[in-house]
Amino acid sequence: MQKCLVLALLAFSARLAAVTLDITVTDAEQKPLPYTVIELVNSQYPAAAAPDNAQVIQQGLNFQPFVSVVAQGSLVEFPNLDKTRHHVYSFSKAKTFELRLYAGKPEAPVLFDQPGVVTLGCNIHDNMLAYIYVSASRYTAVTDANGQVHFADLPAAEFQLSLWHPWQQQTPDSQAINLSLGNQQKQINLNIMQQALPKAPKRGFGDY
Template sequence: MTRYLIPRLNGALLGLLFSAGVVAAELQVQVVDGTGQPLENAVLTLTGPLGAPAAPLRAEMDQKLKQFAPSVLVVRTGTAVTFPNSDNIRHHVYSFSPAKRFELRLYQGTPSEPVVFDNPGVVVLGCNIHDWMVGYIYVTEDPWFAVSDAQGQVQMQQLPAGRYTASLWHPQAADMLPQAAGELQVGEPATRQRLTLELPTTARTPPAAPAPSAFGEAFKKATRDAAQ
């Protein structure tokens, strides 16, 4: 179900948790919009009784069929992200976002050096060659996180049982800021929850074709709302 989730607990850490009396639990969440429709590409982050275990902070944002893949990526602060180009044409990836400004000039294949996202916030990605290409990297300091799939489903496994504070974010949210989603009690058996993230009415009606100014509009929205 989950399109992206880090970190996972390794066997040694699981042994420590069990020996300390901490139960590893599972959380299943469906994220819906205000009309009750499943919401894809919603970011769910959690803070809870324990921090996440240390894990390699690495992720990947590909480019396929002249689109970023995934279109929404969530990473923890300090993560090194690589930007492979799986197309047979060159792309020029960049961001002007305050959380991370960078530029990967016209290239094919995979750049030798990843980009480290060291500040929390929303990073809007564009391609200097293909104006309709828009991607989002949501950088969080919360230890647990995932992105919903096409059915709005999120599944997190091996969570320490306990009470968590949840937040939700989506690139089409009115203010481009995370929204509080209440508290979740995670335990055994698997905990199932349904969370709602309100979106503007127009956000659920996609345009007939990619707008040439898609990146510009997304970037202006992100920087405007972040400054409020």
């Protein structure tokens, strides 16, 4: 009985210690900056033991989503929803792979077992471009259309906050953040000029 009480108190204390973090990222013109990957790094909290099973689809001669975040060790599928075939590849250091010309769904997903940024392309359609951010931390997310991201139930600990964006000219400096101080809100401005997303070339009706 006493052991159960101790465990219950520990669980209750852990819930009390959990904090939230809200981050808003803006660009050089102070506009909301989507597609910013925010990674909270602490060696005590590596990527979750149960990795993601994610998808990057091909539709309308484009990859969707433009930026994905997956945990290290995740399996990612690349279903082709277009009528035409695609040839998906990456020469990135974090993952080099090739899915030769195919339609529908490849037989097996691709394992992303090394952290880093993976740039995706199609060997048939030069306009197709997307990114997969493979994170070694379980606390990683990408900003939404409003340039915002919300972390819930974070441990009260010190983290190194790192940022990455596909349009950045240089790697922004990471910064320390102490979540032992409780719930926090942060505003981050990056010297980035927003660009148009990759667009599919104009084609005839029903060509996709």
